[in-house]
Amino acid sequence: xxRTQLLLSLSFALFALGLVGVMVRRxxxxxxxxxxxxxxxxxxxxxxxxxxxxTLSGAVLVFLVFVVAAAEIAIAIPIVLLLAKERHTLxxxxxxxLKG
Amino acid sequence: MSLENVLLAFFAASAxxxxxxxxxxxxxxxxxxxxxxxxxxLAGIYAVLGVHVIAVFQVLIYVGAVMVFMVYVIMxxxxxxxxxxxxxxxxIVPSIVVAAALAAALAAAVGRGQVMTAARIAxxxxxxxxxxxxxxxxSAEFIGRYWLHFELTSVLLLAAVVAAIxxxxxxxxxDG
Numbered sequence: 001x002x003r004t005q006l007l008l009s010l011s012f013a014l015f016a017l018g019l020v021g022v023m024v025r026r027x028x029x030x031x032x033x034x035x036x037x038x039x040x041x042x043x044x045x046x047x048x049x050x051x052x053x054x055t056l057s058g059a060v061l062v063f064l065v066f067v068v069a070a071a072e073i074a075i076a077i078p079i080v081l082l083l084a085k086e087r088h089t090l091x092x093x094x095x096x097x098l099k100g
Numbered sequence: 101m102s103l104e105n106v107l108l109a110f111f112a113a114s115a116x117x118x119x120x121x122x123x124x125x126x127x128x129x130x131x132x133x134x135x136x137x138x139x140x141x142l143a144g145i146y147a148v149l150g151v152h153v154i155a156v157f158q159v160l161i162y163v164g165a166v167m168v169f170m171v172y173v174i175m176x177x178x179x180x181x182x183x184x185x186x187x188x189x190x191x192i193v194p195s196i197v198v199a200a201a202l203a204a205a206l207a208a209a210v211g212r213g214q215v216m217t218a219a220r221i222a223x224x225x226x227x228x229x230x231x232x233x234x235x236x237x238x239s240a241e242f243i244g245r246y247w248l249h250f251e252l253t254s255v256l257l258l259a260a261v262v263a264a265i266x267x268x269x270x271x272x273x274x275d276g
Contacts (some may be wrong), residue, residue: 002215003108007145009207010112014138016203017119023195024188029174030131035144036166037119037135051149053221056241056252060249062154063242066161068255071260073166075143077173078264082271084177090128093189 014041028080028090032073038055085096107148115141126187128174136167151233 014037021034043065050058080090087094117147118138125131139162146155177239222228 002217003105004217005210006108006214007149008210010115010145012203012206012210013116014119016199017116017123019202020199021123023103023199024192026189027172029128030122031134033128033170033239034122036162037122037138040162041144044142044145046229047149047151047154051151051233052218054218054231056233056238057246059151059154059233059238060242060246062141063157064249064253067156067256068136068167070161070194071256074257074260074264075127075267077169078267078271081173081176082267085271090177091186100218 004048004052005039008045011045011048014038014044017041026091026093028092030082031092032076032080036069036073039065104148106144111141111144111148114138115145128177129171131149132167132171134176139163139167153233153235153238 010033018036018038018041021037022064024032025031043062046058046062046065050062084090085093115138118134118136118141121134122138124130125134139158143155143158143163146152146158231241
């Protein structure tokens with residue numbers, strides 16, 4: 001198996017694992033971490049292509065994505081903490097009345 | 101099989117194992133540790149690929165900042181939370197089927213396509229200089245060409261800090 005194919009398959013596998021985690025797990029923090037796993041899978045494919053085509057702008061783009069991910073976590077965790085404070089649980093089932 | 105390929109396979113297997121453990125582990129702290137191990141394996145993959153700057157960023161930003169924050173929050177929480185005991189919701193079988201189908205479709209597309217190699221890219225774009233990902237050329241490119249983006253990230257981070265403070269204040273105001 002070619003190296004690029006191996007890395008891209010790993011990236012898809014990580015994305016799929018994260019997707020299963022987001023859909024299956026009940027704990028809001030665990031769901032957040034599974035989203036991070038999905039993002040890591042996508043970043044892996046981005047880095048693979050950047051390294052393959054030897055473009056520095058790809059590496060710069062990865063850095064910018066890292067910054068966005070850090071900002072996202074800085075917002076998402078206070079939201080999760082406020083949700084947990086309101087219902088005294090991290091179980092997303094406690095918020096099932098939000099379903100449309 | 102060269103040493104690089106052996107290392108790549110090892111780190112790839114380790115990252116996959118971390119991802120699977122995240123689904124199985126019950127306590128969020130174990131999930132966080134599994135995610136950290138997966139992220140460090142990915143940093144190893146980036147280092148093997150020669151993208152050292154990204155490998156360092158992966159450890160510094162993801163493991164050092166994001167996951168430490170996450171672990172800190174987990175330690176703040178109540179351990180008697182019922183969501184720590186019951187791992188899975190109801191839609192477990194359909195979601196696994198959907199995700200497996202997605203991964204299989206993507207992997208099949210990759211397997212069918214033409215293998216892209218650095219040589220083939222160089223052939224398609226003659227006269228292009230291949231970059232190396234060491235710290236010095238990366239920094240020169242970053243500060244030389246992308247300085248505006250770099251400055252804008254600081255604005256984004258400032259906005260995130262302000263938004264986080266505003267969220268906490270809004271929560272306090274509703275309580276009191």
